[in-house]
Amino acid sequence: MYFSMNSTTSLLSVLILTSTEEKSAIIIDTPDDSFVQMIKKTGGPNIQNCYQCGTCSGSCPAGARTNYLVRGIIRKALLGLKEQCISSPELWYCTTCYTCTDRCPQDVMPTDVIKAIRNVAVAEGYMLVPHQKTALKVLEAGHAVPLDSENWQNLREKVGLERVPPNASRYPEAIEEIRKIAKKTGFDKLIEEKEEKEE
Amino acid sequence: MxxxxxxxxxxxxxxxxxxxxxxxxxxxxxxxxxxxxxxxxxxxxxxxxxxxxxxxxxxxxxxxxxxxxxxxxxxxxxxxxxxxxxxxxxxxxxxxxxxxxxxxxxxxxxxxxxxxxxxxxxxxxxDALYSQIGLEKIREHITRPLKGVRMALHPGCHWMRPKQIKKKDDSERPHIFRDICETSGAEYVPYKDELICCGAGGAVRTADVKLALEFTKQKFDSLLEAGGADIIVTPCPFCELQLDMGQVEIQKHFEAEYHFDVLHVMELLALSFGHEPEEFGLATHLQYMQRKNQPNWERLGIEAKT
Missing domain, CATH: 1.20.1050.140 (Glutathione S-transferase Yfyf (Class Pi); Chain A, domain 2)
Incomplete structure (x- = not known):
């Protein structure tokens, strides 16, 4: 997209960029609240408390450096704009620091709302490849950060510890239990489906 | 009992x-x-x-x-x-x-x-140290007070937030982590961005390490603006990884060089309880392994036997 920036058109360019001429507005007569109900059920029960003050975004260290806008995502969700919410890459810029949650005057618990929207996104196939790989590690090794090389065992020995700690790294039956859980919840399928899509 | x-x-x-x-x-x-x-x-x-x-x-x-x-x-x-x-x-x-x-x-x-x-x-x-064991008991074991060591803190997020649910400390003005760290005798150094996230959490480090490092860099710059510190202490290994290894990664991504020794609160206490750094392997932090160097023993006020 290119706009010539001479003095007569610069103001106009700004207007175009921020107006519906460039991208048509989504007209909402009656918001579809099925997405809100889904979020409430998935861990964001207080989303409807939001009165859009923006304290969340004003407090957000991710929002200070990216286009991640907690307030915007919550408003979109309240308007039922599910696809816009779950497909946006910035949904994954939240570090879950909970500063917004601790400052929200309406007890919206925005961090939990974002996590709930992420749950819906993953259920509908929006999962980043590095995240899928991390999830797979837990199913393979019992740990997101596994003891996956001799070097790490040497490091343990160097600090006076046994080479393999008494966690799932030592007990294969523990990893088997994790796999059974993932199979029961269908989590293993969520990861598989993504793999097929990538191919 | x-x-x-x-x-x-x-x-x-x-x-x-x-x-x-x-x-x-x-x-x-x-x-x-x-x-x-x-x-x-x-x-x-x-x-x-x-x-x-x-x-x-x-x-x-x-x-x-x-x-x-x-x-x-x-x-x-x-x-x-x-x-x-x-x-x-x-x-x-x-x-x-x-x-x-x-x-x-x-x-x-x-x-x-x-x-x-x-x-x-x-x-x-x-929590266990503060409410189950108590500061008095910890103070009884301080045999090597880290006098003159200037200590910045990074409390991190998840042990005290969300505050209304966890009810551990006031996350806007926390004191518990500081109280514990101060038993070591090190001198607390405040800086503006002490309470912001290290950047690693919420699956952000996994998805976009450069974005995660921007948080870390902001913290370091804020600390340097406040006059710097000899050590940074944190109660979390993921924060420690981000602040410690993160310095090597920042050098790669941003061409900015920082040299902070980053300690977990347990490492700080082990030192002030009189244990030698080689007893628990302080020099094995990934920053030192990657840079092939050692903690700044002089700033820590400790003589290392290596």
Whole structure:
């Protein structure tokens, strides 16, 4: 997209960029609240408390450096704009620091709302490849950060510890239990489906 | 009275990347006369911002499986990781207050012949030290006060937030972590961005390491503006990884060079309890391994035998 920036058109360019001429507005007569109900059920029960003050975004260290806008995502969700919410890459810029949650005057618990929207996104196939790989590690090794090389065992020995700690790294039956859980919840399928899509 | 004991939840990063923290924690709890019991077969907590963002019920079920290991033995859990603490504490709390979640989790756990009962508590090391052991008892063990060492703090997020639910400390004006660190005799150095996130959490480091490092860099610059410090202390190994290894990564991504020694609170206490750095392997932090250098012993006021 290119706009010539001479003095007569610069103001106009700004207007175009921020107006519906460039991208048509989504007209909402009656918001579809099925997405809100889904979020409430998935861990964001207080989303409807939001009165859009923006304290969340004003407090957000991710929002200070990216286009991640907690307030915007919550408003979109309240308007039922599910696809816009779950497909946006910035949904994954939240570090879950909970500063917004601790400052929200309406007890919206925005961090939990974002996590709930992420749950819906993953259920509908929006999962980043590095995240899928991390999830797979837990199913393979019992740990997101596994003891996956001799070097790490040497490091343990160097600090006076046994080479393999008494966690799932030592007990294969523990990893088997994790796999059974993932199979029961269908989590293993969520990861598989993504793999097929990538191919 | 029987000796107080905790199940020791290791998680992933402490035992697999920063084992010096595990070693230091064992020294410190032993000195304090508190038992640490192995949690055989405990898995990933699983990472709250990662698994919690993917599927809440799977997250809660894997966390509950870890809790059942401690429930079987009847001792509370302690952990030295903000993330592990968040998963275990939050899952424990949520299942005690949300019958629907608890039922879903127990239906899943039945597959592996386990059941969440809700019979134990979860404590972060910071919590265990402050409310279960007490500052007075810690002070009795300080045999090498770190006088003159200028100490910046990075409390991190998940042991005290969300504050209304955790009810541990005021996350806007926290004092507990500082109180513990100050028992070491080191001098607290405030800086503007002390309370912002290290940048690693919420699956951000996994997805976009450069973005995560921008948070870290902001913290470092804020600390330098405040006059710098000799050490940065944190209660979390993921924050430690981000602040320690992050310096090597920042150099790569931003061509900015920082040299901070980053210590877990257990490493700080082990030193001030009189243990030598090589007893728990302070020099094995990944920053030093990558840069092929050592902690700044002079700034730490410690002579290393290496």
């Amino acid at each position: 029987a000796k107080k004991s905790f199940y020791h939840f290791l998680g992933c990063i402490i035992p697999h990347r920063y084992p010096s923290i595990e070693s230091a924690a064992k020294l410190v709890f032993k000195d304090l006369g508190v038992g640490l019991l192995d949690m055989e077969g405990a898995s990933c907590c699983p990472a709250p911002g990662v698994f919690g963002s993917f599927d809440r019920v799977t997250w809660a079920t894997i966390a509950a499986r870890n809790l059942t290991i401690a429930e079987a033995g009847g001792h509370p859990i302690t952990t030295g990781c903000n993330g592990c603490f968040a998963s275990l504490w939050d899952a424990n709390h949520e299942m005690k207050h949300d019958d629907e979640l608890r039922d879903a989790v127990n239906e899943n756990l039945a597959e592996i012949d386990r059941e969440f009962k809700g019979s134990i508590e979860v404590w972060h090391y910071v």
